Amino acid sequence: MYVRDLPLSDSVIDHYESLGIEELYPPQAEAVDAGVANGGRVVAAIPTASGKTFIAELAMLTADGPGLYICPLRALAREKYETFSALPGVSVGISTGDYDSPADELADHDIVVATSEKVDSAIRNGANWVADLACVVVDEVHLLGAEGRGPTLEVTLANLQRRAPGVQIVALSATVDNPEDIADWLDATLVESTWRPVDLRTGVYADGLVEFNDGTELTVDVDDGSTPNGADEDTEATVALVEDAVHNAGGQCLAFVRSRREAEALAERLAREGLATGASATVADDLTAVDGTSTGHRLADCVRDGVAFHHAGLRSTHRAVVETAFRNRYLAVICATPTLAAGVNVPARRVVVRDQQRYTGSSMEFLPVLEVHQMCGRAGRPHLDPYGEAVLVGDESSRAELDERYVDADPEAVESKLRDRTALTTHVLSIVATGFADSHATILEVLEATFYAHQTPVADLSGIVDDVTAELVEMGMLTEGTSETFTATDLGAQVSRQYVAPETGARIVSGLRRAAEMPAENVTGLTVLQLVADTPDMQDTYLGNRERAAMYQYARNHDAEFTVGMNDAEEFERWLETVKTARILYEWTEGETMETIVENYRIGPGDLESRVERTEWLLGAADALATLLDLDVPEIARVRSRL
DNA sequence: AAGAACGTGTTTTAGACAGCATGTC
DNA sequence: CTAAAACACGTTCTT
Numbered sequence: 299m300y301v302r303d304l305p306l307s308d309s310v311i312d313h314y315e316s317l318g319i320e321e322l323y324p325p326q327a328e329a330v331d332a333g334v335a336n337g338g339r340v341v342a343a344i345p346t347a348s349g350k351t352f353i354a355e356l357a358m359l360t361a362d363g364p365g366l367y368i369c370p371l372r373a374l375a376r377e378k379y380e381t382f383s384a385l386p387g388v389s390v391g392i393s394t395g396d397y398d399s400p401a402d403e404l405a406d407h408d409i410v411v412a413t414s415e416k417v418d419s420a421i422r423n424g425a426n427w428v429a430d431l432a433c434v435v436v437d438e439v440h441l442l443g444a445e446g447r448g449p450t451l452e453v454t455l456a457n458l459q460r461r462a463p464g465v466q467i468v469a470l471s472a473t474v475d476n477p478e479d480i481a482d483w484l485d486a487t488l489v490e491s492t493w494r495p496v497d498l499r500t501g502v503y504a505d506g507l508v509e510f511n512d513g514t515e516l517t518v519d520v521d522d523g524s525t526p527n528g529a530d531e532d533t534e535a536t537v538a539l540v541e542d543a544v545h546n547a548g549g550q551c552l553a554f555v556r557s558r559r560e561a562e563a564l565a566e567r568l569a570r571e572g573l574a575t576g577a578s579a580t581v582a583d584d585l586t587a588v589d590g591t592s593t594g595h596r597l598a599d600c601v602r603d604g605v606a607f608h609h610a611g612l613r614s615t616h617r618a619v620v621e622t623a624f625r626n627r628y629l630a631v632i633c634a635t636p637t638l639a640a641g642v643n644v645p646a647r648r649v650v651v652r653d654q655q656r657y658t659g660s661s662m663e664f665l666p667v668l669e670v671h672q673m674c675g676r677a678g679r680p681h682l683d684p685y686g687e688a689v690l691v692g693d694e695s696s697r698a699e700l701d702e703r704y705v706d707a708d709p710e711a712v713e714s715k716l717r718d719r720t721a722l723t724t725h726v727l728s729i730v731a732t733g734f735a736d737s738h739a740t741i742l743e744v745l746e747a748t749f750y751a752h753q754t755p756v757a758d759l760s761g762i763v764d765d766v767t768a769e770l771v772e773m774g775m776l777t778e779g780t781s782e783t784f785t786a787t788d789l790g791a792q793v794s795r796q797y798v799a800p801e802t803g804a805r806i807v808s809g810l811r812r813a814a815e816m817p818a819e820n821v822t823g824l825t826v827l828q829l830v831a832d833t834p835d836m837q838d839t840y841l842g843n844r845e846r847a848a849m850y851q852y853a854r855n856h857d858a859e860f861t862v863g864m865n866d867a868e869e870f871e872r873w874l875e876t877v878k879t880a881r882i883l884y885e886w887t888e889g890e891t892m893e894t895i896v897e898n899y900r901i902g903p904g905d906l907e908s909r910v911e912r913t914e915w916l917l918g919a920a921d922a923l924a925t926l927l928d929l930d931v932p933e934i935a936r937v938r939s940r941l
Numbered sequence: 942a943a944g945a946a947c948g949t950g951t952t953t954t955a956g957a958c959a960g961c962a963t964g965t966c
Numbered sequence: 967c968t969a970a971a972a973c974a975c976g977t978t979c980t981t
Contacts, residue, residue, distance in 0.1 A: 395959050415958045447958065557954050610956055635955050657954045661968040797959045918960050
């Protein structure tokens with residue numbers, strides 16, 4: 299099947315042909331056969347890099363009206379926004395938390411790229427462009443099974459269909475065990491394939507030898523001169539595998555490890571192997587220009603030797619520089635935590651997964667098969683490699699287990715997480731606030747359209763809806779009328795629009811009331827920052843044992859400033875963490891440099907950046923709620939302007 | 942006596958979406 | 967109830 303035979307305009311066909319895209323990949327042809335180019339609903343469960351973007355474009359270009367492309371990450375949204383913008387005669391808009399086309403223009407675009415939360419928010423705020431959509435493409439639908447964000451995605455998809463009945467839905471999934479469940483739910487045709495444009499061989503390394511699943515083998519010379527305890531062996535094997543790929547296979551590598559610290563340690567170890575490229579120094583200079591943090595300096599030093607590390611402790615600019623440099627082949631290796639497994643497109647010749655287990659708060663657990671497969675799937679650069687190689691590092695005792703668990707295994711099934719209480723509370727409130735439902739029965743009706751209801755008999759939802767609505771009434775977010783009818787209160791409506799969890803809204807409200815009663819001189823920047831830090835929508839900040847005593851002292855000295863004092867705190871340890879978060883943010887608003895804060899509180903520059911971002915959002919919500927309740931807390935505005 | 946080597950108890954551990962209104966190179 | 971590796975720090979062993 300050829301591009302020129304598809305129902306596309308001449309200029310679009312020329313565009314594809316100029317990119318060298320003439321004949322469709324097999325999964326793309328299957329999608330066409332399933333009707334993507336004719337308004338048909340399709341679920342495509344195919345590997346990354348097997349041409350999903352083309353399927354998405356095809357659906358949106360042939361649809362009879364505007365298209366919406368939903369994806370899970372902002373960085374991904376940016377990447378797609380740029381790709382779609384290159385299509386001739388197509389106007390593209392973007393809507394994510396950090397980067398937004400003007401809201402009134404969204405309706406005028408042919409394609410809008412957005413994160414799922416942003417789409418959910420648009421629906422909650424009654425955006426009219428949603429109803430006019432002819433086509434919705436959902437990337438990474440398997441995230442339906444993710445705790446926290448999965449429920450948002452399924453409720454959003456259910457609501458979208460309510461607002462735009464009969465829209466064409468095209469869902470793109472990684473290879474999972476039950477794609478037919480998703481296809482069934484969406485009333486779509488399933489296209490399933492494991493075809494890849496570049497072959498992939500996966501294997502396990504143990505004792506100097508990689509045994510690949512295509513029967514081939516690779517001997518690796520491991521320099522085990524250094525003290526051989528378990529960890530060093532894995533690291534040295536990883537070093538040898540990376541070096542071999544770069545020097546002998548002419549390729550770049552990704553190495554996945556368990557923690558940030560180990561990503562950095564491995565990068566520093568690899569920096570001694572002479573992997574620098576001609577452009578390494580330029581990239582290093584770009585990185586140094588971002589900031590003067592020690593993390594930035596260490597990254598630049600590694601990059602000078604052709605090696606980078608990549609994890610969420612890095613600022614987004616640092617991450618973007620590393621990703622781009624790697625794509626341009628200015629870097630030989632990236633040592634990464636799972637950030638890179640599902641993020642933007644960074645294909646490599648060889649992927650080495652050194653650690654397959656991770657601490658989960660209570661014990662070491664094997665990574666999900668899907669996650670390991672996504673890491674491995676990054677191997678194989680189109681037009682550059684004859685095949686990609688993915689290697690799991692193990693030893694003789696674990697070889698068989700790793701083979702069975704990952705190499706030969708199917709990924710997990712996608713299971714709805716909507717039953718989660720917090721998720722239901724949030725979405726039931728939004729369903730009522732948006733006007734999709736006004737009673738127990740109609741709430742159930744809306745929920746019946748979700749993936750959860752599709753997978754599980756609905757009967758047991760009824761009781762939960764009772765509990766959840768009762769809780770929302772108790773919180774003052776809903777009022778109950780006669781015969782189980784519900785209306786959102788002004789507070790409930792505002793909480794839903796501000797996109798904070800009901801629990802967050804309730805905590806902000808009680809904090810604001812308390813602050814309004816406190817002596818004015820006690821209401822400081824720290825007060826409002828701790829107030830928003832002590833909500834479930836703020837991520838907690840790790841409080842190390844070493845700094846606990848000093849933090850306790852600080853909390854005592856400022857106790858009068860907190861809306862919830864140390865004696866009233868329900869969980870003291872968590873409360874003390876919120877004090878740490880607030881203290882960090884307070885110093886930030888007082889003009890302390892990122893370098894100093896990052897040094898003093900032992901957090902990554904990226905951690906500070908993301909907390910500041912969340913604080914902007916949560917203080918915005920606090921401001922809106924204060925106005926609604928007619929509570930005067932001027933510190934909010936002052937702190938907001940200094941973030 | 943300096944420094945390497947060893948032993949033991951302690952510390953730490955992945956990721957990342959969202960409001961709203963303006964202004965910028 | 968469930969782990970493992972790095973680190974900090976003190977002690978012993980070598981030269």
